[in-house]
Amino acid sequence: MSGRTVVEARDSDQGMGGLTPDRFAGVLAQATQGWPAVPVIACGMVGSRQGWVEAPYAPVPCPAAPRMVAVPGDPGGRPVRVICGVRQDDPADVMRGEETQIAGLLALDPDFDGIACLPGTHTKWVRISAGEICNFKSFMTGELFGLIANQSVLRHSVGEGDCDPALFRDAVSDAMSRPERGYAGLFQLRAESLLSGLNPAAARARLSGTLIGWEMAAARPWWLGSQVTIIGAPALSALYADALAAQGVPAARMSVQDATLAGLSAAHRQFLQG
Amino acid sequence: MSGRTVVEARDSDQGMGGLTPDRFAGVLAQATQGWPAVPVIACGMVGSRQGWVEAPYAPVPCPAAPRMVAVPGDPGGRPVRVICGVRQDDPADVMRGEETQIAGLLALDPDFDGIACLPGTHTKWVRISAGEICNFKSFMTGELFGLIANQSVLRHSVGEGDCDPALFRDAVSDAMSRPERGYAGLFQLRAESLLSGLNPAAARARLSGTLIGWEMAAARPWWLGSQVTIIGAPALSALYADALAAQGVPAARMSVQDATLAGLSAAHRQFLQG
Structure with a gap:
């Protein structure tokens, strides 16, 4: 990506569900072959306990700006950061991936104050105010x-x-x-x-x-x-x-793509700022 | 069976879901090998459109006593009868198999007047009065x-x-x-x-x-x-x-077994009475 613009895109069906932690680096190297050694920002189930590295859930209320953990050792010569999911303790709820879209929503509309509804496999309703994720609710x-x-x-x-x-x-x-x-x-x-x-x-x-x-x-x-x-x-x-x-x-x-790209881009800016 | 008593029981996993109509006779012959040429009473999905012969749904209200259709040609030298399912047009509902258990309930308790609840894959609630299935409701x-x-x-x-x-x-x-x-x-x-x-x-x-x-x-x-x-x-x-x-x-x-055996036995008596 360059800013929020996609320069080149590749898909892979080698997802977290079928990989052990030691195989992620190889899959990423293959998927990004020929690309410059720019930083990699990852979100979603890659950060779950069964993923590459566990990116612990941030408890609500929390800033909508992405929180990240580093994959140790810059695999393939690239810094790799994984965006943390968000958790709510009472009533219990979790998200992984949607927090990146919410970061994107806030990047595109910094004054957003209201409810984000993210329909999908596990639809989320998320209350956002003053740049924070206040609370949320998932449905199957x-x-x-x-x-x-x-x-x-x-x-x-x-x-x-x-x-x-x-x-x-x-x-x-x-x-x-x-x-x-x-x-x-x-x-x-x-x-x-x-x-x-x-x-x-x-x-x-x-x-x-x-x-x-x-x-x-x-x-x-x-x-x-x-x-x-x-x-x-x-x-x-x-x-x-x-x-x-x-x-x-x-x-x-x-669009979910606009929100996701804006969220990844916001995470990248944050990475550059250290 | 002899009356409601099981003389010998065999199971087979060769059910309607995996059989074309021309294969039922062979599966039955194999399952009943060595047994005398007594009549066979069948119930359940064997009577569906994709089964051996279609045993059309009886519309409610209908007698709880079993209604049957013959498999043509007495396969394997045995008369074979298939018990018809029951249908309700408004609101739309169907049963196949449970009608045999209801026939058994009425055989064991001829004056039963009330609700039969048959929990399972598709739970049925059935109103029974004066020996008839009045109406019913299924849940998944x-x-x-x-x-x-x-x-x-x-x-x-x-x-x-x-x-x-x-x-x-x-x-x-x-x-x-x-x-x-x-x-x-x-x-x-x-x-x-x-x-x-x-x-x-x-x-x-x-x-x-x-x-x-x-x-x-x-x-x-x-x-x-x-x-x-x-x-x-x-x-x-x-x-x-x-x-x-x-x-x-x-x-x-x-017990579902008592009800089913009593229902099959009632169907057999009805078959003998022509």
């Missing part, structure tokens, strides 16, 4: 959606396709006002599919609306009367924006 | 528990072990009174496990209580003021009995 919505849609009996009934906004909104509204009714509606998707040929895209919209509706109900203290910025993938962010709009909450949007 | 509780406990990020936090009754009851009660709070509590199990070493058996009790609590909330019209008989595996039935007792509903229990 993305992971549950994937498990139910792809691995439960509903995999036969839930398919790809455009999300019907009306079906999605109805499911959000039902799940918010009567969460237990949404629970009763899950197997019903399978039964309607067997008995009356429920459209697989409609089943997907209803399942998605049910889970996001549960999350909206549980996250009410986070979004009610708040200024919310959603940082996530476009299609998923649109669903959350739609659910919030139905509650009269206008949400700003920021 | 067992399947969701398996997916979350074994395949989500909670697999690192949820372990085997005795279920702490107090933790289970608290989770049931929380999920019943504020279902959305239970939703917020799922990722918290992971965070408590990371930050404060939450006992894996305690995490299991809380996850189980949350899901059963949601089901109890959604199934309230089924158990409130009702006579309930639970038909299921012992440990799971005990959890449901505990949750119902906390609501002041005493539940009778019947």
